[in-house]
Amino acid sequence: MxxxxxxxxxxxxxxxxxxxxxxxxxxxxxxxxxxxxxxxxxxxxxxxxxxxxxxxxxxxxxxxxxxxxxxxxxxxxxxxxxxxxxxxxxIEAMKNTNRGAITEELITAVLNYKVQGERLDLAKKATKAATEGLYIxxxxxxxxxxxxxxxxxxxxxxxxxxxxxxxxxxxxxxxxxxxxxxxxxxxxxxxxxxxxxxxxxxxxxxxxxxxxxxxxxxxxxxxxx
Ligand SMILES: [Zn+2]
Incomplete structure (x- = not known):
């Protein structure tokens, strides 16, 4: 979003x-x-x-x-x-476009602010890439x-x-x-x-x-x- x-x-x-x-x-x-x-x-x-x-x-x-x-x-x-x-x-489409980098657990964790530090940066990057793929x-x-x-x-x-x-x-x-x-x-x-x-x-x-x-x-x- x-x-x-x-x-x-x-x-x-x-x-x-x-x-x-x-x-x-x-x-x-x-x-x-x-x-x-x-x-x-x-x-x-x-x-x-x-x-x-x-x-x-x-x-x-x-x-x-x-x-x-x-x-x-x-x-x-x-x-x-x-x-x-x-x-x-x-979520299904993002999982399919990103070769496993995105999991439902990861998205849920990002949404619930349960990931921090370096892992959050990686999660945000992977989510952004998958979102852009989905958008197109x-x-x-x-x-x-x-x-x-x-x-x-x-x-x-x-x-x-x-x-x-x-x-x-x-x-x-x-x-x-x-x-x-x-x-x-x-x-x-x-x-x-x-x-x-x-x-x-x-x-x-x-x-x-x-x-x-x-x-x-x-x-x-x-x-x-
Ligand atoms: Zn639709």
């Missing part, structure tokens, strides 16, 4: 950050790990993307925030990222599809219309691939249409009973963009 925040700090808008934390914390409270120390934020980048890191950190970009049309679409993205954290997808390469397609499905279940459990995941992906699919704001997003994720096709085949109308969940809220419309 520090690597990401170093490149793009949080947007200086307390109302926006508070709102995204309220929505994210509520959804995380319905997840398998409500006790994690969850943090949510919007970073000041025009690119369209969202990120999660071990320990419960979730960031979305200002560029992505500006694309959203409802609180349920925000919930869909946060639930997708929360699912990555719960499944430890980033992204996760596997199957991992992304799974986070979409688990995210929809989680969003439904939190009271949102889970099909906002589909409308959000349709919006992203309408952004021109030549737009530099989506370059990293498109190179690290399956195409929005492929993700929608996966949702259609795996979930279809099975969550229809939850489609009357929350879509929009007055508080979403109140936040300036």
């Amino acid at each position: 520090a690597t990401l925040l170093g490149a793009a700090p949080l947007v200086k808008d307390a109302a926006l950050q508070r709102y995204v934390n309220q929505v994210g914390t509520w959804i995380a409270a319905q997840s398998a790990q409500p006790q994690l120390n969850w943090h949510f934020g919007v970073i000041d980048s025009p690119n369209i993307n969202a990120f999660a890191a071990p320990g419960g950190y979730v960031l979305i970009t200002r560029g992505l925030w500006n694309q959203l049309r409802s609180e349920a679409e925000l919930a869909a993205i946060l639930a997708h990222e929360i699912s990555h954290v719960i499944n430890k997808d980033q 390469k992204g996760l596997s397609k199957d991992t992304e599809y799974a986070a979409d499905l688990n995210g929809m279940l989680l969003a439904a459990r939190a009271g949102y219309n889970p099909y906002a995941m589909v409308s959000m992906l349709q919006t992203l699919g309408n952004v021109s691939p030549s737009d530099s704001a989506v370059a990293l997003f498109f190179s690290t994720h399956p195409s929005p249409q492929d993700r929608i096709d996966q949702i259609d085949s795996k979930i279809g109308d099975q969550l229809e009973a939850y489609a009357n969940g929350v879509d929009n809220t007055a508080r979403f419309s109140k936040i300036a963009r």
